[in-house]
Amino acid sequence: MGFPKRVVCLTEETTEALYAIDADELIVGISGFTVRPPHARKQKPKVSTYLDAKFEEIIALRPDVVFAWSDLQADISAELIRRGVEVVCFNHRSVDGILSMILKLTAIVGRGSAGHSYALSLQERVSMMAERGARRERRPRVYFEEWYDPIITGICWVSEIIEICGGMDVYAENRIHADAKSRIVADMLDPVRRDPDIMIASWCGKMLKPERVMARDGWDAMRPLRSGFLREIPSPVILQPGPAALTDGIDTMMSIFDEWEGSGRP
Numbered sequence: 578m579g580f581p582k583r584v585v586c587l588t589e590e591t592t593e594a595l596y597a598i599d600a601d602e603l604i605v606g607i608s609g610f611t612v613r614p615p616h617a618r619k620q621k622p623k624v625s626t627y628l629d630a631k632f633e634e635i636i637a638l639r640p641d642v643v644f645a646w647s648d649l650q651a652d653i654s655a656e657l658i659r660r661g662v663e664v665v666c667f668n669h670r671s672v673d674g675i676l677s678m679i680l681k682l683t684a685i686v687g688r689g690s691a692g693h694s695y696a697l698s699l700q701e702r703v704s705m706m707a708e709r710g711a712r713r714e715r716r717p718r719v720y721f722e723e724w725y726d727p728i729i730t731g732i733c734w735v736s737e738i739i740e741i742c743g744g745m746d747v748y749a750e751n752r753i754h755a756d757a758k759s760r761i762v763a764d765m766l767d768p769v770r771r772d773p774d775i776m777i778a779s780w781c782g783k784m785l786k787p788e789r790v791m792a793r794d795g796w797d798a799m800r801p802l803r804s805g806f807l808r809e810i811p812s813p814v815i816l817q818p819g820p821a822a823l824t825d826g827i828d829t830m831m832s833i834f835d836e837w838e839g840s841g842r843p
Contacts, residue, residue, distance in 0.1 A: 580687030581641035587625045587653065590819020591644040591667075592617055594679050597820060598691040605638045610782075612813050613821055625653065636660060644682065646818060648756070667818075670733040670755050672741070675819055676700055699823050703741060706827050710743030710834075717837050719744040720773035720801070723816070725780055725789060728762040734822055735779075735815060742830045747771040766795045775837055776801035777808050777830070779816055785809040808833050 585606035586592040593613045595601055601617070609623040624631045624638070630653045635643065645654045645666040654664045665685060667678045676696045683692020719739045721731035730748040731739070733755075739746040746752070747768070751760045762768060768776075776799065778785045791802055801807045810833075815826040 581685065583638065583640050584686065585624060585635055585638060585640040585643040586611075587630065587643060587650055588627070588646040588818075589613055589813070590646070590675075590678070590817050590821070591682055592621075593817075593820050594682055594692075594695070595686070595688075598683060598688055598695050600683070600686060600688050600691070603686055605640060606635060610813075613817070629653070630657070632656060632660065636662065642685065668755075669818060672703060672734050672737045672823065675734060675823060678819070699820065703823055703827065706831060707741045710741055710831070713743035713834070713838060715838070715842055717744045717774040717834055717842070718747050718772065719834075720747050720768050720771065720776045722768075722776065722778045723757070723760070723781060725778070725783075728765065728768070729757050730760045730762060732757075732760070732816070734818065738815070738822065738827055738830055741827060742834050744775070744830075744834055747773050765793060769796060769799045773799075773801060774804075774842065775806045775808065775833060777810055777833065779810045779812045779814075781816060782812050806833075806837055 582603060583605045584603050586604055588608050589611045592604060592607050592611050595604055596614050596617060604621055606624040607617055607621040608625050610626060611617050624634050627649055640662065642663045642665055643657055645664055647668050650666060654666045657664050669675060669678050676699060679692055679696045683689055721735055721739065723729045723731050730751045733752040736746040736749055736752040754760050787807055790807060796802060810829050814821050814829060
């Protein structure tokens with residue numbers, strides 16, 4: 578009996594977490610979308626995207642376990658299982674879920690003590706930022722757009738981060754939906770009617786094109802477009818269900834809210 582010695586990470590968050598606890602020697606394959614940490618791309622073979630995997634290459638790497646995430650990788654996971662590969666598929670959607678994933682991941686590879694310390698440091702950081710956010714004199718109303726056609730609102734951990742940073746998610750009711758389809762906004766004018774102070778876009782790997790947003794019928798009344806508070810947070814920072822969201826994601830969100838507050842809350 579023993580802990581896994583060779584692991585493949587099909588998404589970035591497990592890679593980042595293992596690097597963070599100095600367990601990167603266990604990783605023998607990563608996602609082609611991995612950008613955190615930057616040197617992982619140079620050090621590890623890239624064997625998957627979110628929706629596709631190089632099955633023969635993965636099997637050739639002789640992994641003891643493959644780490645996947647969510648229903649998006651259910652088909653990949655099923656095929657690997659059929660080929661005799663052990664797969665652990667995480668399915669978290671919340672800030673607490675991210676911390677829990679780190680604890681489970683690191684325990685599986687025999688680094689539970691280091692993982693606990695790391696998760697605790699992240700939790701303490703989140704709590705500190707929540708205390709800072711709670712001190713805002715006025716909470717900005719925030720519209721977060723995860724995709725543009727159709728319009729999709731933010732996933733649970735993003736909605737929670739908005740609140741941690743002292744804002745109010747104008748689509749907070751959508752956070753209960755794990756799947757993106759259930760967060761589609763059918764009425765294109767509904768975000769305008771919800772009257773946000775700030776609009777933040779993170780289009781799942783695509784760069785924000787402000788002209789595309791401004792060209793929407795009826796969106797000339799959207800206050801963030803008139804006040805200059807249409808902002809972008811790169812998806813590897815805020816849409817990664819892992820350490821990135823709890824570090825750079827929160828930091829970026831907090832700085833946007835600070836800028837809004839410092840400008841007189843237009």
